[in-house]
Structure formats: C-alpha cells, structure tokens
Amino acid sequence: DGGITQSPKYLFRKEGQNVTLSCEQNLNHDAMYWYRQDPGQGLRLIYYSQIVNDFQKGDIAEGYSVSREKKESFPLTVTSAQKNPTAFYLCASSSVSGRAGELFFGEGSRLTVL
C-alpha cells in the first residue's frame, strides 16, 4: 500500500540526547515536511524539502536538523539544543506537480523527554 511510514511511534529520551525520527514515503512525492504539534495546539512547520539534497527551514527550525539524501526519506533529528522537545511530530508529503499540493500525513511520532 502507498503511504507514509513514521517510526518509532513512541520514543523516550533523556535530556541532552539527540534522537532521530524516521519518515519514509512510497508515494513518489517530491515534497516532504515535518510538523510539530503540542497538546491542544495546531501544527507548526519545522522543515520542508521540495527536492532531493535541498531543504528549507520552517517557522520553528531551531534545535532540529534534517537531511534529504533520497526522494523517499526525510529523517528529522531532534538535537539537545531543542529546549522543549516533548511533542507530537508529524511527517507529510505532497506532489509538486499535477494534483499539486495535496498533503498526506504519516501516523506521527510521540517524543517524551524524561
């Protein structure tokens, strides 16, 4: 089945540790996105990429890093510099052409810092 797979679904980390969240899509989409959601809040854009080997900061990029070495993969690293990393992280992808901009989401990863 085509879709977006995020892993792990739940993750616990100690303060000061980096953690990497995986996002893989088999929809052949060019664009991929990472969003953060805090309890009771909306979605905020962390990073996005419209093509392999290129990505741009979103509204809350500080303390996060990404890479886009393959079209189907867009991992997010939450670094120790992120002051409040406990949140729900959502990965999404969309086609750049054709039915441009229809956004599809993975099931999300819940990160808890202990």
Add this chain to the structure above:
Amino acid sequence: GIQVEQSPPDLILQEGANSTLRCNFSDSVNNLQWFHQNPWGQLINLFYIPSGTKQNGRLSATTVATERYSLLYISSSQTTDSGVYFCAVLYNFNKFYFGSGTKLNVKP
C-alpha cells in the same frame, strides 16, 4: 505569509445534529484541504477543494476562492466525528499554512 482562521474554536453537538465549520484565509491560495485529526492524532484527508463543492457521505465542503473562505458541513453527526478539524492552504506553491482547528465533541 498568509493568515488562516477557523471558527468556531470549539463545538459541542448532540448526536444527529448538523454543523458548519468555517475557514477564512487572507490571500489567494493554490489549494485548500480539510483534515480530521482523530483521538490518536492521525490526520485524515477529508477534502481537497481549491474551489467549488464536494460531497462525501454525510460530509460536504464548499470553497469560494474569490471570497477567501471555505465551509465544511457535517450532517447527522455521530460520536465518531469527534476530534479536531483543520483546514490547510497551499500558498505560493511553497508552504502549507494551517488554521488553529475546530475541536468537535459529539455527545451520544
């Protein structure tokens, strides 16, 4: 950027009631989508609707792009409709902007 505003922020309904959710945006957009976030956090695509009207079962949506708003109609609501409804717009073929959501609680 662009401002995306949703109303109402909270809505409580009795099962079987109808409702209308609104999404206003401050500039021309390339497309608009409606999502339902279920209690487990998953975002489900409801409608891709840059303009016009679409229907899917008890749900329908209308976007009037020239007047910069979209409406989501839920008829004969069920408890499984509970959750948060988001609209999202694509602006300058670049980034998606989300509204702050409408939290719907359907009581049995």
